[in-house]
Amino acid sequence: MISRVWVYGDNVNTDVIFPGKYTYTLRTQDEIATHALEDLDPAFATNVQSGDVIVAGVNWGCGSSREQGVTSIKWSGVTTIIAASFGGLYFRNCINQGVRPIVCPGLVNVIQTGDSIEITANEIVANRQHFPIPQLSPSVQAILDAGGLLPMLQRRFQSAAPA
């Protein structure tokens, strides 16, 4: 898969990813997506295309645990986020919402916003450099593959076949 990237720095917190003032007023997916990264990069929400990928430095998504920090990005069409490291709750929210978090310390240093990278099952290729993708535990991968925690459990409990 070839993806266009949006590149950001270190310690980006969820307040600038999705401002707290909207958490209780906005409800629809489109409305929420309109404000993704509003206080970090106003160009993002207007120019993002489905299939784009975010690449960030350390501690992406630190701060408040609000789920919209993930869903606003997901509903903008981004379903993979790569970072040198993630805020722990943000990482949880990604998995539970079916957004693929990839921990990749080196990538952010070799690319710029607008570049393209290739993501395969095991590695990321950018500027002819190869970066391995750490494997998630099988059970976590299964949640991601199902589209998140709720869909995964729905599938497990609602399918006719025994789990």
Add this chain to the structure above:
Amino acid sequence: MSGFTFAEKALARAAGVSQARAGDVLDVRPDVIFSHDNTAAIRRIFAEIGAENIAHPDRVIVTLDHAVPAPTTLHAQNHAEIREWVQQQNIAHFFEVGRGICHQVISEEALVLPGQVIFGSDSHTTHFGWLGAFGMGVGRTEMAALWATGELWLRVPEAMQIILTGELQPGVTAKDIMLHILRELTVNRGQYRSVEFTGDAISSLPIDERPVIPNMMAEFGAMNAYFPPDQQVRNYLDLRGGHGYQPIYPDADAEYEQRHTFDVTALDPQIALPHQPDHVVSLAEAVGQPIQQAFIGTCTGGRYSDLAAAAEVVRGHKVRVRFVIIPASSQVLLQAAQTGVLTDLIEAGATITTPGCGPCMGNHMGVPAPNEVTISSGSRNFKGRMGTTDAPIYLSNPYVVAASALCGVIAHPKEFLA
């Protein structure tokens, strides 16, 4: 190779793997899980999953505590729905209206023991670190998933060590240590960390005060907190039938990505100003601020030691403002009745209401009017926390709350303490 942190050891055990490291992702099977008044909402998510029955009802605890006794018909319906669900699912541990706040009740009932893992649909589940257990708050969907499967995936957190040394002065409590930590390190530093305490100050902390710090680690952003269980903890659990557990201690050479040391000997009473728990100053800087209400209660500051501290201050005096006392549990209430603490409080003009959360999150039984100022022994003073955004909240230890109730302004308790 370095040793293991408490979190690494406790989560490896609960996941049934031989060892784990920070960053590893595990499927953790908690020993116990709990929810409270939000049980009905979780039930609705559970219904969406499509599972019929809770996988391990013997590990499930439900307490009614957040709005008890029911203030409105809607709250009563919510409770009724929960009771029906508890019966239908044979949930092993159910605590009715009036028994008390989840964290306090589960401790008193010895339902979680040192070394165990407990998940609750409440952010203050860090509380159970006071017993040397791994306590973590989860979201409602995650609790529904736990009901359905008995397990939840988790990324093992990095750990931070906080060393507490020295001994507190009279009139200074664990609450002041906690506020001081927030003052020094702010509300974000503990983000998704296992905050593991050590140091000689812990064993000299009265057992009844200890939960304050792991409890308020939620305000520090921690995933869980940990006090090493000592003889006082063993005695506490012995009295309550908590046996057969295996405490877990971190290795001496465990890897901590941060270490902070606090000497508590010279600490004076601290106070958090509106509207954030780390807006902390020394009490002296807030003295004289008029208040309209003083509140002793919550899972942070409603234990027997809090009521006893307040009684010590107000004994023989009369309060000038509303003084609301909400014991954290029925056992706290009973003990306060038996020792005369309740009499002292009532004679001084306090009002006592049903054990539970009360006005802590703005539900009822002591919510302020706009522009009214409350001083509270609780843990949160965010804008609007007690029901209206224009009502400032100050957080302090129970001596200070009581002294302020007597003076009608924020006051230092020293002149009331013999």
